[in-house]
Amino acid sequence: MTPAADQTIHIHPSILSADFARLAEELERIQNADAVHVDVMDNHFVPNLTLGLPVVKAIRQATDLPLDVHLMIEDADRWAPEYAEAGAESVTFHAEAAAAPIRLARELRARGAKAGMALKPATGVEPYLDMLAELDLLLIMTVEPGFGGQPFLDVVLPKIRRAREALDGAGVPVALQVDGGVTRETILRAAEAGADVFVAGSAVYGAEDPAAAIDELRRTPLR
Numbered sequence: 677m678t679p680a681a682d683q684t685i686h687i688h689p690s691i692l693s694a695d696f697a698r699l700a701e702e703l704e705r706i707q708n709a710d711a712v713h714v715d716v717m718d719n720h721f722v723p724n725l726t727l728g729l730p731v732v733k734a735i736r737q738a739t740d741l742p743l744d745v746h747l748m749i750e751d752a753d754r755w756a757p758e759y760a761e762a763g764a765e766s767v768t769f770h771a772e773a774a775a776a777p778i779r780l781a782r783e784l785r786a787r788g789a790k791a792g793m794a795l796k797p798a799t800g801v802e803p804y805l806d807m808l809a810e811l812d813l814l815l816i817m818t819v820e821p822g823f824g825g826q827p828f829l830d831v832v833l834p835k836i837r838r839a840r841e842a843l844d845g846a847g848v849p850v851a852l853q854v855d856g857g858v859t860r861e862t863i864l865r866a867a868e869a870g871a872d873v874f875v876a877g878s879a880v881y882g883a884e885d886p887a888a889a890i891d892e893l894r895r896t897p898l899r
């Protein structure tokens with residue numbers, strides 16, 4: 677599938693790859709980003725731990741960038757609404773961790789946030805096609821969640837294509853985000869499959885000039 681003529685590339689740097697001891701400065705370095713992607717993990721859902729609600733509230737105070745919060749946590753139904761209350765622009769929960777995804781998506785919207793739902797690489801999109809209109813963002817993980825710096829999983833590309841077809845077919849304005857292993861090389865494949873929002877950790881914070889790295893990713897030549 678070739679990208680739509682009006683396809684725009686949005687870059688959300690992941691602060692998972694930032695220096696957590698200097699977060700305010702690290703946020704300053706990505707002022708040209710479309711949003712900052714904040715990974716919240718618990719070690720029940722993924723084999724890692726990062727930050728939680730108090731740090732998200734501090735980040736909210738430290739930047740004017742929209743916060744794109746990605747919850748890699750169990751019991752999303754219980755915790756996700758609190759991140760909306762904390763001022764996140766979008767809150768993304770995992771389908772695998774939500775007992776009632778439709779109710780949760782509606783609750784996030786009711787609290788003023790965009791509702792996002794994420795799928796791990798081996799989770800199909802088909803069971804969720806009827807609820808796409810409940811979402812503002814669909815995140816398709818292109819690595820197993822838990823760590824930055826992993827290689828992009830090309831095996832996920834057909835799912836991105838099927839998701840794009842379903843979204844276009846349904847005519848619902850849902851952002852199609854990918855997260856994991858996004859680089860100057862892999863971004864084109866994901867964009868061609870139909871993604872339009874790209875989370876990038878290592879490719880941005882591993883660069884000497886993160887702002888220039890963002891611009892370079894955004895200038896990906898779409899065919």
Ligand SMILES: O=C(CO)[C@H](O)[C@H](O)COP(=O)(O)O
Pocket residue numbers: 690692693713715746819820821822823824825826855856857858875876877878879
């Ligand atoms: O969600 C994540 C890991 O679970 C990260 O956002 C993601 O891995 C970004 O890091 P990188 O661009 O280095 O792959």
